[in-house]
Amino acid sequence: MKKFLLLSLIAFIAMLTGCTKIENGYTGLKVSLLGDEKGSIEEVPPGYYLDTVNKQHLAYPNFVQYAVWTEDSRENSKTDEALHFQSNEGLEIVADIGMDYSFNSEPGSVARIYSKYRKTPQDIADIAIRQKVRDALTRYGALYTADEIISDGKTKLMNEVYNDVKTYFEPEIIINGVYWIGAPRPPQQVLDALNAKVAAKQKAQQRENEVQEAKAEADKQIEAARGIAEYNKIVSESLTKELVEFEKIKKWDGHLPTVAGSEGTSTIIDMRTNQ
Secondary structure, three states: OHHHHHHHHHHHHHHHHOEEEEOOOEEEEEEEOOHHHOOOEEEEOOEEEEOOOOEEEEEEEOOOEEEEEOOOHHHOOOOOOOEEEEOOOOOEEEEOEEEEEEEOOOOOHHHHHHHHHOOOHHHHHHHHHHHHHHHHHHHHHOOOOHHHHOOOOHHHHHHHHHHHHHHHHOOOEEEEEEEEOOOOEOOHHHHHHHHHHHHHHHHHHHHHHHHHHHHHHHHHHHHHHHHHHHHHHHHHHHOOHHHHHHHHHHHOOOOOOOEEEOOOOOOEEEOOOOO
C-alpha cells in the first residue's frame, strides 16, 4: 500500500511538473531553481529528465538554426516582426531579415550561454539576437541615404551588420549569416522619386544612343561623299589630251560626220553626198 501511494505521489508530481526529453543532437541543461543549489547549471546528456519545482531542464540544439523576422505572415511570423530603422535623412526603412546561427556545442559552452542570457534557445533568438540585429541596423543604417540602402549600398550595409552581430555573440553563439529577405522598403515617395530618376536616366541614355547613331550615319555619308570626290579627282587628273583623242579613236565607227559646223556660227553643212 505504501509503495502504491509513493508511486501515485511520484505520478502526481510528474503531472504537475512534467518530463523533458533531451534528444540526440541536443545539449541538455539541468538548472536548479531553489535551495542551496539555486542558480547552478549542469550540462546533461540526451535522455528523459523529470522537471520538478526545484529542477528545470532545457535542450539546446547542436545544429544550425534559422530565424526569420518579417512583416509577412507567410514567412512564419505570427505578427509583424519586420525591423525598422532610419536612413541618413531620417526616413524610416522597413526590412525583412533572416539569419542562420548555431549554439557552440563544445563542453561548457551551453552552460555559459544560459548563464549569460538566462533564456531558452527560442527566446535567445527572438529577443537577444533580434535586438542586437536591430541595434546594428539602426547604427549602420544611419550612415546611408535611403537611395543607397535600396540600391548599391544595401550589400555593404548588411555586411557591416553581420560582422557586428557575429563579433558580439561568438564564440558561444555562432552567427553563420544575416541577410535581407527581399529588398528593404523606404517610404513610397522615395520609391517614386527613385523610379522617376531611373526612368530619366534611361530616357537620357536612349537619346544619347540616338545621337550616336545619327552621328555614325552622318560620318558614313561623309565618307561616301569623300570617296566619290576622291574618285572624280583621280579621274579628272588622269584625262590628258592624248588620252581623250585615244578614247575618241576607240569609239569611232569609221564613218565621217554627216554634218559639220564651225565655232561661232549657226551654219550647218550637210556632208552627205546627194543621192
